[in-house]
Amino acid sequence: MIIKATEHSEAGLTDGKDYREAMILYKKLLAKKGALLADEELHPSSTGLVITYPKEGEKPQVLAGPFPVNQDLIMEYILINVSTEDEALNWALRMPVPKVRGKYEIELRRLKEKIESIQDPKIKAMEASLQDHLNMLKKI
Structure with a gap:
């Protein structure tokens, strides 16, 4: 789930206590159900850089x-593990929405499965073991 930036978030303003508490409860519920894999907030774009490659052979521009907020900037992402698009949509519809921000947008996207990975085989084995544990916890 990709939560888009707003003028409010780009200004670096924080949300009210009620919203923050609702998001904490929401993320705890995702974790309890075994669906939460990661969640991260990003700093406003005022602290970021964009690298553009204009044409082949030209130097990149930094x-x-x-x-501008209209460039579909990302404020936060929440990575969830679900079986269906409907399940992802249901989780997204349950996400708390701050009241003072105006327009609020959540985008749902799937991760591509990697055919080849450059990861160490030991890490792959640990990930498989972790996935087994997550699946076991979902059954509880």
């Missing part, structure tokens, strides 16, 4: 933020 632009410093802030960037």
Whole structure:
């Protein structure tokens, strides 16, 4: 789930206590159900850079933020493990929405499965073991 930036988030404003507490409870519920894999908030684009490659063979251009909100900036992402698109949609619809932000947008996208990985085989084995544990916890 990709939570888009707003003018409010780009200004670095924090949300009210009620919203923050609702998001904590929401993420705890995701974790309890074994669906939460990761969640991270991003700093406003004023602290970021964009690297643009204009044409083949040309040098990249580096632009410093802030960037306009209408460029579909990302404020936060929550990575969940679900079986169906409907399940992902149901989780997204349950996400608390702050009241003071105006327009609020959540985008749902799937991760691509990697055919080849450059990861160490030991890490792959640990990930498989972790996935087994997550599946076991979902059954509880």
